[in-house]
Amino acid sequence: MYKLLIVDDEPQILEGMKRILDWEHYGFKQIETSDSTEDAVFKAVDLIPDVAIxxxxxxxxxGYDAIHKLNEVNLPTKYIIISGYSDFQYAQQAIRCGVKDYLLKPVDRIKLQEVIEKIIIEDLHGTIRDVNADTMSIDxxxxxxxxxxxxxxxRILIMIKTEFAHNxxxxxxxxxxxxxxxxxxxxxxKETSMKFSEYLMSYRMYRAQELIQTTNEKIHWIALSVGYNNLNxxxxxxxxxxxxxxxSLRMKS
Structure with a gap:
């Protein structure tokens, strides 16, 4: 079974990342969090995580400081960097550290899922067949x-999921x-028991819920990002x- 370490100095992000995927379904039975590079290094050496975000x-x-130190002791951990910055220098540094991917905040659940699945298959030599059957194939x-x-x-569902933020x-x-x-x-x-407009609204609400629970972005930004120009x-x-x-939903997360 796999072990996961999540490092971020924002408690809300830490909690959100713990919920963004069904980690146990992917085989992650132990999840630890850390809010500083010093503590991250200490916990990583003790835990020896398979994956660290x-x-x-x-x-x-x-975060690179912690990765550099852990690389020096040859930990077999696979690293994923998350960032609120699209700065090219950060991305370059990530490549030098040998990280598996560089994901921008708010972290897209699907993109993270793809990275985790790739790590499980290519680096941990595991399988994701059950995960695909139970999560990827269900709307x-x-x-x-x-x-x-x-x-x-x-095809209509795919169009909605790629263009829900637009008109x-x-x-x-x-x-x-x-x-x-x-x-x-x-x-x-006939096939979905929902009107097109009902499904579009529900999918927008689903994505909004994800962003509220996994990021600290302002509500008005989340509203715009899921296709609502009118905040009210x-x-x-x-x-x-x-x-x-x-x-209220954010407070409960």
Whole structure:
């Protein structure tokens, strides 16, 4: 079974990263956290984690400092750097440290999942077959396997998941497929038991919930990032969907 170390100086991020994936399902039975480079080195030497996710800036120190020290003692750990900065120099330093990937905050769950799966297969020589069967093949909104849906509806879902932050609509999707929007809407309802607009809203709420629970970004930024230009409308939709406000959900995380 695998061991994971998460290093960040923000408690909210630490808790969010512990929840962003179903770590146990991937075989991570032990998860430790640290909020300083000094403590990170101490815990890493004691734990010998298989994977360590480290923020690029930890207080006044750099996560690379900890990685350099751990590399000196030849720990077999595979490192992932997370950062709120897209600075090229940080990325260059990450390459020099031999990190497996450099992910920008807010950390995208799908991208992190892909990196973890790659590490498990290529570096830890493990398997992710069960994870793929139980998580990757199930739609997070519908709760059903993608193979239970037609190719056309699956294509619509992919379009929603890649363009949910923009002004996507049933008509715009139908135009791209050169199909009648009424017919396409009826087909979507028949297979998913949801209107296109209902699914789009639910998926936006799903992504908003992820960002609220795994980042410390301001609510208005999260609203914009999931496709809502009107903050009041976002609050109304969120309250109706979850039965609580974005701020209250964050406090519970």
């Amino acid at each position: 480290i923020d690029v800036c930890i207080g006044k120190n750099l 997070p909104v519908l709760g059903i396997h993608y193979d239970a849906l037609s190719k056309l509806v699956n 996507i609509s049933l008509k715009s999707v139908a135009d791209r497929f050169q199909m009648n929007s009424t017919y396409l809407g009826q087909l979507f309802i 409308y976002f609050y109304t939709q969120f309250q109706n969907h979850f039965g609580t406000s974005p701020s």
